[in-house]
Every structure is written in structure tokens, then in C-alpha cells.
Amino acid sequence: MMEEIKNVKGTHDVFGDENNAYEKVESLMKSIAEIYAYKGVRPPVLEYNSVFVRGVGQASDVVRKEMYTFADKGGRDLTLRPEFTAGIMRLAIQNKLYATNELPLKLYYVGPVFRYERPQLGRYRQFNQFGVESIGHNSPMNDVEVIVLAYTILSSLGLENVKIKINTLGDEASRNAYRTALKEYFAQYIDNMCEDCKSRFELNPLRILDCKVPEDRLIIDKSPKIGAYLSKESKERFDAVLEALEALQIPYEIDQGLVRGLDYYSETVFEFHYKSNKGNDYGAIGAGGHYGSLMKELGGPDLPGVGFSFGIERIVSVLSDNELLNDIAYELDAYIMPLDKSLDLYAQEVAVVLRNSGGYKVDVCFDNVKLGNMFKRATNKNAKYAIIIGEDEAKAESVVLKDLASQEQQTVKIEDLVDKLDELYESSYPEEEEK
């Protein structure tokens, strides 16, 4: 027997209504990013391995355990991107975008990323991110702008009261002082902590704060907090961010344990969390922060940046749980139903008029099935109107237009059809007209 062909573990197919949800969510994200003056970029999925090893950091879990890295047939050491930010820096450096554009350089992106993680609720091996990067200015106002942008997108999708967890990792001097304090503190306990904590103790003690093992948590909860080790500049910078968020009425929660999994962060870091109405917690639906020396690390100029990425799968899951995808379901303006094969060409002409002159989304039934069956199809396709074409209508260059909700119907001349539909749509949404 032939082996069953299946999708790869940790990947998922997207089709039907779910695909419409992805399209709609991504296009809303793009359009809001454009309002904030960000421009789209499309970096390749494949990069040299060194982009992520140097960019995301040798000590990060992503680089240590989760990358899809392989040698291509030419012996190149390549990686399927596990995130966008490092690749965006490579793109900006190589194309000298920082020199030919006004700074900050404001870029957005959307596409698949790959991480070899253990699949579970909200966690895939291939998933999609939408994100932005604002590169070249060190003002805390840029941090604020990207947080407001992310919050606006989530509210526009209908997700009210998203929880923003925020922290600062300070500048290099602050982080060095904090690292030393953590090392001193954890040295007394590390022998009894988990294996992950042990390697993090050596590689980057800040990452121990992310450990989820309950016994280790008891130790971690009593560990020193970053606040006490911040330089004056970093403290003032963070205060400026918080003050602006308050002025703009963006709610936040300081979480001194928030350290983020990628090594390039400095100063402000944040995550967006949302528990769906069904009680599902898919993990952070988005996250980001400021990075002081990522661009320099990758061989570019010494320019800081700030950005965030959303996990599209997690956001679509939350929207689906909260029944916020209903209006995203596929909807036809009209389903055209010729009653006989000989009327197919006329039906095609009617469809062209409605699509090209009216901009209406219509489909035609060329299957020559019974009328009842065609009505069933119109309902399944979530059509607002049925357009029925019999011989008499064709002769009179007209159609029967039927509102599938009210069941009211009328005969309309083909030359009046677009105007008639415009008129019916306007009268069914009178409140929009008043605006």
C-alpha cells in the first residue's frame, strides 16, 4: 500500500474561511502600519546561518535548539528564517537603506517563519508573523510609537483590553551590573536547578528568569530585580516610555521578570497577552522591544532600532474563540442562476457587468442544476442576492433580483442593475450614509 502523504509535523494548512480570516487580518495590519508611515519589505525566507547566529545570538534558545539549518547543494550554510528582525537588518545594511532614506527607517513585513519547537496549542514549527521595525533613532518615542501601533491593530481587530507586559533591560552597563548580581544570587542554588537553568547560568543568566519549572520558580521569584541596577539614563528612558503610554491611555503592566528569548534586546521590551473568551491562553500574541547594537553586530552602522512581531496563528485563534471572525466569512453579493444551459452566455454577460462596472462580488452557476439546488448553493456561499435568469428575462434583457434574507424579488433591466444594487445597499446601511 502506498504511504499516506501528510503535512510535516508542526505545519498546518490554511484554506476556506480560515484563509479569508488570515487575508483580512494581514491586510488590516498592513493598512494600519501604512497609516503610521511604515513601508512594506519582503526579505527572503532563506538567509545565511550567520545572520541569525550573530543577530539573534548564540546563547538564545532559537539559535541553540530551534533553527532549520542545512547545507544546500553548493555547500552553503543556510537557515529558514526563525524570525524577521535579523534578516531585516541584513536587508537594510546590504541595500544601504539607512543612507538613502530619512531616519528612522520604518519597515513592515509579513510571512512564514520556522522554529523547531515542540508543537502544542498556539505553537507551530511553521507559523506566520507580521511585524514592524523602526530603525535609526534612539528616542523613547519610537518605542512608544510601535507599542501604540500594535495596540491599535489589536483593538481594530476587536481585541479590547489586551494586556501589555513591559520591562526594561537597560543599557549595556545596567545589564552587566544586573548579570553579575544574578550570577552571584543563583550561584548558591544552581546545582539544584534544572538543566536548562544550568546552561543559561553559563550562557546568559538573565534567561533563567524565563524558567517555568515550579521548584525553580520559588528561587527565581526571590532573585534581584533589574530596577535596582538601571543606569540613570536607562531609568529616565523607561520612565519617558511609561509616561507617554499613560498620556496616550495605553494600559500596561510592568513585569520585571520579562527578559525575552532573543539576545539582541536592550532598554524597552514588551509582550502582548490575551486570554480568549473560551479561556484558551495561546501564549504571547505578539512581542518586541528595542535593540541597541543589532545592526552594528551584523556589520552595519551603529544604529538602534525598535520593533514588534505578531503571531498571526495565535491572533486568528483568539479572534475565532471570541467569534470575531463572523463578518470575515466569505460573502457573495450575488449568485447568478441561469435556468437553462442556453442562458449561460447571457449569465456570463450579467456577471461581467456586475463585476467590472459595479465592483460586486458575484459567482455564476454553470452547472445547470435544478433551481432548488441553486438556491441551496447561494445560501451555502453566503450570498446576499440571487439573480435568476430565465428565457423571458434574457429576451427582455433583464433579470429577477431576489433578496435572500427578505425573499423580496423584482425584475430589473440589465442596464439598471448596478444602480439598483447600489441603491439597495445604500438603503440597507442608512446609518453609514449619514456619516
Ligand code: HAM
Ligand atoms: P518572538 O517573541 O520570538 O519575537 O515572536 C513574536 C511572536 O511570534 C510571539 O509573540 C508569538 O505570537 C509568535 N510565535 C513565536 N513562536 C511561535 C510558534 N512556535 N508558533 C506560533 N507562533 C509563535 C520575535 O520574533 C521578534 N523578531 C520580535 C521583534 C521584532 N522584536 C523586535 N522587532
